[in-house]
Amino acid sequence: MNNPEPLAKEFRVLGTRPIRPDGLDKVTGRALFSDDFYLPDMIHGRILRSPHAHAKIKSIDTSAAAALPGVRAVVTGADFPPIESKMMSQGVAGMINIGDVADNCIARDKVLYDGHAVAGVAADNPHVAEEAVNLIKVEYELLPPVMDVRTAMAADAPVIHEDFYPGAFILPTEKYLPNATRMQMGSGDLEKGFAEADIIVEREFTSETIHQGYIESHITTVKWDENNHITVWTATQGIFNLRDLTAGVLLVPMANVKVVPLEVGGAFGGKERMYLEPIAAMLSKKSHHAVKIALRRDEVLRATGPSSGTYVKVKFGAKKDGTLVAADLHLAYEAGAYAGGPIFLGAISSTSRYNIPNIQINGFDVIVNKPTMRPYRAPGAPQALFAVEQVIDELARELEMDIIDFRMKNLTKTGDLLVAGFPCAPIDTVNMMETVKAHPHYTAPLTGENQGRGLAYTMWFNLGEASSAQISINPDGSVQVTTSCPDMSGTRMTFAMQAAEALGIDVEHVTASVGDTEAVGFSLPTVGSRTTYATGAVIYDIAQEVLGEMSARVALLWETDSELVIVDKGVFSNKEDANLTMSFHEVCEKLHETGGPITVHNSKSSQSFIPGTCVHLTDVEVDPETGKVDILRYTVFQDVGKAVHPDYVEGQMQGAAVQGIGMALNEGYFYDAEGHLKNASLLDYRMPTTLDIPMIETVILESPNPAHPYGVRGCGEHSIIPPPAAIANAIHDAVGVRMNSMPMAPHKVCAAIKQKQAADA
Amino acid sequence: MSKRTHVTTTINNKSVDFLCEPRQSLLEVLRDVLFLTGTKDGCNDGNCGACSVIMDGVLVDSCCILGVEAEDSEIETIEGLAQNGELHPLQKAFLEQTGMQCGICTPGFLMAAKALLDKNPQPDEQQIRHWLAGNLCRCTGYDKLIRSVMIASESMAEA
Numbered sequence: 001m002n003n004p005e006p007l008a009k010e011f012r013v014l015g016t017r018p019i020r021p022d023g024l025d026k027v028t029g030r031a032l033f034s035d036d037f038y039l040p041d042m043i044h045g046r047i048l049r050s051p052h053a054h055a056k057i058k059s060i061d062t063s064a065a066a067a068l069p070g071v072r073a074v075v076t077g078a079d080f081p082p083i084e085s086k087m088m089s090q091g092v093a094g095m096i097n098i099g100d101v102a103d104n105c106i107a108r109d110k111v112l113y114d115g116h117a118v119a120g121v122a123a124d125n126p127h128v129a130e131e132a133v134n135l136i137k138v139e140y141e142l143l144p145p146v147m148d149v150r151t152a153m154a155a156d157a158p159v160i161h162e163d164f165y166p167g168a169f170i171l172p173t174e175k176y177l178p179n180a181t182r183m184q185m186g187s188g189d190l191e192k193g194f195a196e197a198d199i200i201v202e203r204e205f206t207s208e209t210i211h212q213g214y215i216e217s218h219i220t221t222v223k224w225d226e227n228n229h230i231t232v233w234t235a236t237q238g239i240f241n242l243r244d245l246t247a248g249v250l251l252v253p254m255a256n257v258k259v260v261p262l263e264v265g266g267a268f269g270g271k272e273r274m275y276l277e278p279i280a281a282m283l284s285k286k287s288h289h290a291v292k293i294a295l296r297r298d299e300v301l302r303a304t305g306p307s308s309g310t311y312v313k314v315k316f317g318a319k320k321d322g323t324l325v326a327a328d329l330h331l332a333y334e335a336g337a338y339a340g341g342p343i344f345l346g347a348i349s350s351t352s353r354y355n356i357p358n359i360q361i362n363g364f365d366v367i368v369n370k371p372t373m374r375p376y377r378a379p380g381a382p383q384a385l386f387a388v389e390q391v392i393d394e395l396a397r398e399l400e401m402d403i404i405d406f407r408m409k410n411l412t413k414t415g416d417l418l419v420a421g422f423p424c425a426p427i428d429t430v431n432m433m434e435t436v437k438a439h440p441h442y443t444a445p446l447t448g449e450n451q452g453r454g455l456a457y458t459m460w461f462n463l464g465e466a467s468s469a470q471i472s473i474n475p476d477g478s479v480q481v482t483t484s485c486p487d488m489s490g491t492r493m494t495f496a497m498q499a500a501e502a503l504g505i506d507v508e509h510v511t512a513s514v515g516d517t518e519a520v521g522f523s524l525p526t527v528g529s530r531t532t533y534a535t536g537a538v539i540y541d542i543a544q545e546v547l548g549e550m551s552a553r554v555a556l557l558w559e560t561d562s563e564l565v566i567v568d569k570g571v572f573s574n575k576e577d578a579n580l581t582m583s584f585h586e587v588c589e590k591l592h593e594t595g596g597p598i599t600v601h602n603s604k605s606s607q608s609f610i611p612g613t614c615v616h617l618t619d620v621e622v623d624p625e626t627g628k629v630d631i632l633r634y635t636v637f638q639d640v641g642k643a644v645h646p647d648y649v650e651g652q653m654q655g656a657a658v659q660g661i662g663m664a665l666n667e668g669y670f671y672d673a674e675g676h677l678k679n680a681s682l683l684d685y686r687m688p689t690t691l692d693i694p695m696i697e698t699v700i701l702e703s704p705n706p707a708h709p710y711g712v713r714g715c716g717e718h719s720i721i722p723p724p725a726a727i728a729n730a731i732h733d734a735v736g737v738r739m740n741s742m743p744m745a746p747h748k749v750c751a752a753i754k755q756k757q758a759a760d761a
Numbered sequence: 762m763s764k765r766t767h768v769t770t771t772i773n774n775k776s777v778d779f780l781c782e783p784r785q786s787l788l789e790v791l792r793d794v795l796f797l798t799g800t801k802d803g804c805n806d807g808n809c810g811a812c813s814v815i816m817d818g819v820l821v822d823s824c825c826i827l828g829v830e831a832e833d834s835e836i837e838t839i840e841g842l843a844q845n846g847e848l849h850p851l852q853k854a855f856l857e858q859t860g861m862q863c864g865i866c867t868p869g870f871l872m873a874a875k876a877l878l879d880k881n882p883q884p885d886e887q888q889i890r891h892w893l894a895g896n897l898c899r900c901t902g903y904d905k906l907i908r909s910v911m912i913a914s915e916s917m918a919e920a
Contacts, residue, residue: 019856026864027852029799029839033865036798127784213899215803215811216865265801265865266899297804489862489900647859651901655862658902682808687897690890696904 012569013501014710017647020493021511022263033263034219034235035294042221043072045283045293046129047276048119048136049303050111053145053369053675054160057109057118057138064135065121070128073286074136075279076119077108081251085165088248090241091465091524091605095172097165098248100338104372105249105278111140112160112337113369114676115302117275122283122291145675149311149332149366152179160337160367167340167365169379179367180332181339185347185419186360193326193358197317201394205387207724207742208668209309209334212376213659213687216265217300222280223290230257230281235264237272237486238525243517245274250281260516261486268659269375270305272525298680306669307376308334308341310383316391322401322409327356331384332364336372341365346380348420349721350388353429353459353613354410359419369675375527378460378717382660382724386742389456389725393732403455403729404437412459420609427611427713428703429459432639435701436615441635444619451621451632452734456725459613462714463528464606464707467535468521471499471542472599473550475592477585479503481512481539484523485531488716489655490648494532495539497644498710502543504570505584521603529612529714532644533705538604540709545600550587553594557582610705612713614638616657616722620730627750629665629731635697641705641713653719654696660723662688668743770831772797773841781828787821788812790828791838799839799868803897810896813869813876814838820876822895839868842875850920851875851913860909862900870896874910883914 025031062074085099106117119136123129144158151157159178166173166181173181194200220234230252236242239259247254264271276293283291295304310333317326329350335341343363351359396406411433412418414426436442436455446453469483481499485491492512500507523535547567554572555562564575572587574580591597619633636653643649666686670679679685704711728739737752765780772795781790788805791797791814803811805824812823815837842849851874854860861867870893877884877892884892889910890903898906 017859020859022864023856023861026861026867027848027855027871028843029797029868031864033801035792035802038796127782214863214865215801215809215897215899216863217802263865264863266863268899294802297806297808647905648862651859651862651905654902654904655900656902659899681806682804682897683806687899688903689894689897690903690907691894693903695907696902 011501013497013507014642014644015646017645018493018507020490021496022487022492031263033216033265037221037233037262039221039290042290042292043122043124043287044126044129045120045122045280045291046126046133047117047279047293047299048133049299050107050114050116050118052111052140052142053114054143055111055140056143057107057111058141059139060119061137062119065132068128068132068135070124071121071132072289073122073283074119075282075286077106079282080106080278083249087165088244090244096245097167097338097340098245101245101274102249104338105275113371115299115371117279117303120279120283122287122289145369146179147368147671147675148309149334149368152366152368153177153332153364160369164339164367167335169340169342170344173343173365176364181365183344183347183363184361185421187419188358190326190328190358190360194317196319196325198320199395199398200315200317201391202315203387203391203740205312205740207310207383207386209306209370210376210663210667210669211301211305211685212268212270212307214266214268214270217295217297218275218304219294220276220280221290221292222277222284224281224285228252228256232257232259232277233262235262235271237264237267237488237527239484239486239517240522241272241525242274242277246277246281249278258516258518261514264486264488267488268377269379269527272527273374275304297682301680301685302677303371305374306371308373308380308383310334312384312387314387314391316395318395318399320399322399322406324354324356324410326358327351329361331361332366333380334370334373335365335367336370337367338372339365339367341373342375342380346384349381349458349460350384352418352420353412353457355412355416361419377656377659377720381458381460381721382663385456385458385721386724386728390728390738393729404433407457408433422609425610426706427613427639429613431703432613432615432637432701435699436617436637439635439699441617441633446619448621450624450734451619452730452732453617453619454726454728454730454733455615455617456722456729457615458718458721459611460718460721461609461611462533463530464534464608465524465530466603466605467523467538468601468603469535469538469542470520470599470601471539471546472597473546473588473591475588477509477588479505479510481510482515482520483535484515484520485526485535486514488526489651490645491526491531494644494648495536498536498539499543501710502540503546503584504568521601529716533610533708533712533714534606536712537708538602541604542600542602546598549598553590554582554587556594557590608707610707610713612639612715612718614718614722616726618726618730620727620734622731622734622749624735624753627746627748627753629727629744629749631661631693634694635699636719637699637701638715638719639701639703639713640715641708642702642711643700644712646700649700649715650698652716653698656717656719657696657723658688658693660720661693661727664724664727664742664744666743666745766829768829768832770834770836772836773838783827783829785828786824787826787828787831788823791823797838797840801865801868803866810873811866811869813872813896815872815876820873837872839872842871849875850916851910854909854913854916858905858909858912860906866896866898870898870906878914878917882917886911
């Protein structure tokens with residue numbers, strides 16, 4: 001296969017920067033987020049959470065809570081139907097163990113982490129609900145907590161689940177140890193590979209549990225009516241995912257559950273799974289009121305989201321000329337309380353960007369007494385890259401090669417077999433490297449002491465999978481696009497733009513919205529950088545059907561065959577009579593005289609795994625006294641296929657990069673030995689502020705994706721991956737120490753510098 | 762339930778009366794009593810700035826002020842930022858420069874930025890970064906957000 005051809009197409013709409021339709025409501029405070037939804041009969045729920053990391057529930061006494069004036073209902077695990085462990089499929093990327101989901105929503109026999117939900121109360125206001133929750137008495141029998149992957153994999157580790165289903169995040173894993181499952185991939189002959197190597201580098205790395213950190217908490221309002229129909233109003237990445245999980249846990253038909261999407265106030269992977277709906281629904285059923293539950297920030301940190309802490313050991317071998325010949329990777333990722341963490345994605349993204357003939361990856365999905373790990377923007381990838389790109393940097397420097405030339409020597413190109421076992425879909429990786437090398441940042445001189453420059457490169461893959469959408473045209477020429485992929489940061493605009501491009505009309509004439517689960521067909525959630533790409537491709541197909549139907553209407557008016565009607569850029573014309581034309585608008589005006597409304601709905605599922613690449617280049621200054629790392633300059637290069645709305649693409653690159661910077665330098669869960677989370681606030685879980693970072697420069701590359709009609713690649717996740725590795729490499733360049741533990745907080749950098757000084761002395 | 766207190770205050774230049782419990786924060790009163798839901802609850806702990814409002818000319822986290830403390834004060838919220846259907850230059854800049862993504866932190870940032878421009882109409886980048894450090898945004902990486910404030914400041918100077 002060859003690199004993709006540059007797009008010959010000229011776009012009218014794609015690549016422009018129209019103002020987002022939801023923007024006005026967001027700058028005026030009118031946008032309806034999950035917390036802004038009120039119903040007249042609504043009451044408020046609160047959840048009692050386990051203070052222990054690992055314990056048996058011996059008894060729960062809710063009598064005092066139930067007796068408090070203003071309390072309308074109390075529920076515990078005993079109120080819910082038992083749900084068997086079984087995999088529920090929503091496609092390749094959507095395998096879910098519904099039994100684990102149920103147990104994670106509310107504990108029955110055992111609590112598995114600090115913050116695990118134990119009981120729920122609904123009352124007339126949140127304060128009374130809070131008081132009532134504090135009146136519930138729970139007797140626990142404490143069990144030893146298992147708080148990190150190496151402890152969990154040790155021979156004498158306490159067993160967390162007597163029996164469990166191996167998880168499946170994209171691909172299934174196999175049971176391997178009492179607390180861990182394993183997946184393996186690789187090719188070639190490792191021993192032979194290392195025997196050919198002139199240089200071998202072997203290193204270990206660790207990282208802490210981190211959180212997505214969305215500013216909007218998890219908030220839901222649920223009404224269970226007398227006909228056993230359940231309506232949910234909430235902010236979620238996946239309305240159908242939430243519908244099916246709610247139905248699955250409460251044992252009601254899926255069609256009885258309606259999920260109405262509200263504006264999503266940040267998610268980053270953390271809102272693709274269900275936490276609150278079963279409890280709110282059961283409280284609603286018992287109280288006959290709609291019930292709203294809004295999690296406090298400490299609950300968000302203790303019980304939702306987080307992304308895996310890791311232990312990674314890598315060994316790489318290269319020849320003198322810089323050719324990589326062998327790699328052995330051991331990746332152990334926290335799964336949290338239930339199996340199914342992001343190990344597969346960590347594994348495939350760890351090395352896919354390089355051709356390594358002899359490679360073995362052992363990935364472990366490890367159960368620990370922490371919240372169930374959920375995706376966080378390129379799940380599992382930054383942690384593996386932190387290890388591998390530091391070792392690549394070390395190899396290049398040891399071999400006295402330019403860090404880009406070393407990478408180019410081993411670069412995966414279109415058609416090369418990836419470690420996951422399929423060929424790399426078309427992408428121009430050479431141009432990426434050449435662009436970085438030619439950029440002024442790469443050669444700009446550093447200007448002070450203790451300054452250094454670092455680079456990291458990644459290849460990540462966007463998903464396809466199921467998407468549904470609908471286009472309706474109106475007699476006045478305006479058009480509605482409705483999809484079932486929630487909009488996290490501008491996809492209504494990118495859908496409207498793709499529809500306008502395809503229909504040949506101005507984007508101002510298109511309104512795009514996210515429908516509820518009764519309005520549109522199934523879509524996989526807004527995950528995996530898939531939405532603009534996969535749902536956009538469905539919209540393109542539907543637009544062709546709309547134009548086909550409109551051509552038939554034109555043929556009717558012209559009393560000719562519809563094959564003779566052609567349409568280009570919103571103008572219908574007759575192949576045989578150049579003078580005969582009708583505009584899109586004119587055809588719309590004749591809608592009801594030529595057969596009635598035109599509404600096309602379609603669903604499509606593609607199993608694509610589309611590569612996207614990025615390089616991050618950063619300059620840092622390290623304070624050798626305090627270990628504080630300041631970022632002086634930061635440039636993001638990303639290949640996005642076709643940038644539909646360049647402002648939004650830049651926004652994804654900048655936002656993801658800063659999340660990665662937070663992960664690199666500050667963020668991490670701090671548990672004490674008993675497994676209590678000690679930094680469950682936004683003061684102590686320290687995300688980047690305006691003072692921590694400079695402006696983020698962006699360079700958009702566009703090597704088109706042949707799997708999309710306009711060449712679009714997903715671009716939402718990729719840029720969270722390189723920052724930890726790029727910053728670590730810059731720290732090394734600045735002060736000569738290799739950082740093997742994330743976050744690279746001042747005390748660790750300081751300790752590494754002291755250690756080096758002692759060794760040098 | 763504790764006895765409620767009668768509070769008289771001014772919100773967005775309009776005289777407002779409400780009843781609130783002593784334990785209710787100004788944020789809770791704005792949202793749950795007055796349904797001014799443009800002010801957002803991000804942490805209820807004074808750490809994220811999503812609930813920023815201007816009270817008697819001072820930028821505050823409304824989650825850290827009690828509703829009863831609003832007696833006789835002048836409060837500005839996001840709902841009052843646009844005047845007579847005309848967006849404030851900050852709102853225009855956030856829209857045109859893509860100064861927001863999900864939008865949950867946007868009202869808080871807009872009120873914080875307004876408090877800054879009220880005091881210092883021509884801040885430089887570093888002054889903006891210092892002033893806005895009490896507000897968290899997890900989507901944008903702050904780049905376009907800070908540029909929006911700079912552009913709003915320029916457009917106000919030109920006007």
